[in-house]
Amino acid sequence: MSSNILHVSGGAAADQRHPFLVQLGERVRSTRARRGMTRKALALAADVSERHLANLEYGEGNVSILLLMQVASALQASAAELLGDVTTQSSEWLLIRELLTNQDEATLRRARIALAEMLGTASKQRGQSCCVALIGLRGAGKSTLGQMLADDLGYPFVELSREIEKFAGCSVSEIQALYGQNAYRRYERRAVEEAIQIYPEAVLATPGGLVSDAATFNLLLGHCTTVWLQADPEDHMGRVRAQGDLRPMAASAEAMDDLKNILKGRSAFYAKAQYRVNTSEQPLDETFVVLRATVREALGLPV
Numbered sequence: 001m002s003s004n005i006l007h008v009s010g011g012a013a014a015d016q017r018h019p020f021l022v023q024l025g026e027r028v029r030s031t032r033a034r035r036g037m038t039r040k041a042l043a044l045a046a047d048v049s050e051r052h053l054a055n056l057e058y059g060e061g062n063v064s065i066l067l068l069m070q071v072a073s074a075l076q077a078s079a080a081e082l083l084g085d086v087t088t089q090s091s092e093w094l095l096i097r098e099l100l101t102n103q104d105e106a107t108l109r110r111a112r113i114a115l116a117e118m119l120g121t122a123s124k125q126r127g128q129s130c131c132v133a134l135i136g137l138r139g140a141g142k143s144t145l146g147q148m149l150a151d152d153l154g155y156p157f158v159e160l161s162r163e164i165e166k167f168a169g170c171s172v173s174e175i176q177a178l179y180g181q182n183a184y185r186r187y188e189r190r191a192v193e194e195a196i197q198i199y200p201e202a203v204l205a206t207p208g209g210l211v212s213d214a215a216t217f218n219l220l221l222g223h224c225t226t227v228w229l230q231a232d233p234e235d236h237m238g239r240v241r242a243q244g245d246l247r248p249m250a251a252s253a254e255a256m257d258d259l260k261n262i263l264k265g266r267s268a269f270y271a272k273a274q275y276r277v278n279t280s281e282q283p284l285d286e287t288f289v290v291l292r293a294t295v296r297e298a299l300g301l302p303v
């Protein structure tokens with residue numbers, strides 16, 4: 001349905017209103033009712049005309065983002081609440097959001113860990129898991145150092161990308177090309193679920209993009225001892241290039257900028273790992289010494 005036929009009112013014409021705008025209007029009305037505000041009072045507080053507000057409430061007219069922000073602010077609600085974000089859809093959700101709003105990162109982290117334990121997405125056992133997951137961007141050294149670490153610990157080494165390819169019966173790039181990114185993420189989730197179920201002790205090399213799926217990453221954080229293998233952008237690029245593989249920066253004239261942006265966008269997620277080892281500070285064998293000591297100490301094994 002085209003969105004330029006929205007200035008209609010009532011009766012059969014109401015059928016032409018876009019369902020999203022109708023629901024948006026209903027949420028504005030119900031939030032206003034919850035706040036005990038008349039339309040007139042809200043219009044005044046939001047500095048919009050009553051006519052405009054009525055259009056919004058009846059889903060007639062494609063409201064501008066700025067006007068929506070004004071209305072949300074006057075209702076002391078978030079724009080997400082008016083837009084119908086899942087985290088605003090019940091009284092419990094709203095109360096939980098309120099509890100977490102304005103908390104610092106450290107408190108939010110404690111809340112996430114407590115929730116994961118309560119909801120069963122974290123391992124029941126307290127302390128460090130013997131399933132060690134290495135995370136980081138492409139070329140961080142997850143496969144190379146992961147195999148070395150597994151050999152040293154006497155644990156199986158699990159390359160999650162290979163597990164994904166086994167489930168799918170084709171390569172990672174074929175999964176992405178043939179079935180799309182969402183299907184790939186489902187395979188990735190399944191590979192993590194199976195690995196943590198099958199192996200009480202293992203070293204997992206994870207795909208670099210895993211952190212972009214919050215549910216899969218929560219699962220990993222809840223069940224594994226996690227290490228972020230960090231590197232400078234130049235090293236990520238140099239190592240990936242040396243392997244003759246330019247994904248995910250292929251076909252980009254500004255490959256380095258892309259890589260830096262990906263790293264910047266993901267760093268806050270990679271940083272949720274319990275430990276981090278900087279692989280750019282020393283050559284491979286010395287990095288392994290640092291990683292080995294970090295993991296052995298975490299697992300309570302002799303260094």
Ligand SMILES: Nc1ncnc2c1ncn2[C@@H]1O[C@H](COP(=O)(O)OP(=O)(O)OP(=O)(O)O)[C@@H](O)[C@H]1O
Binds near residue numbers: 138
């Ligand atoms: N200090 C170092 N730490 C880790 N790897 C290093 C270091 N110096 C050089 N390398 C080299 O960098 C490469 C890292 O590639 P590797 O395939 O292990 O990364 P990866 O994180 O598994 O990447 P991908 O996400 O593409 O699977 C290896 O060839 C390794 O020998």
Ligand SMILES: O=C(O)C1=C[C@@H](O)[C@@H](O)[C@H](O)C1
Binds near residue numbers: 137138210
């Ligand atoms: O860093 C990335 O975005 C990716 C890395 C690969 O391991 C795969 O996860 C996928 O090809 C995407």
Ligand SMILES: [Mg+2]
Binds near residue numbers: 142144205
């Ligand atoms: Mg690898």
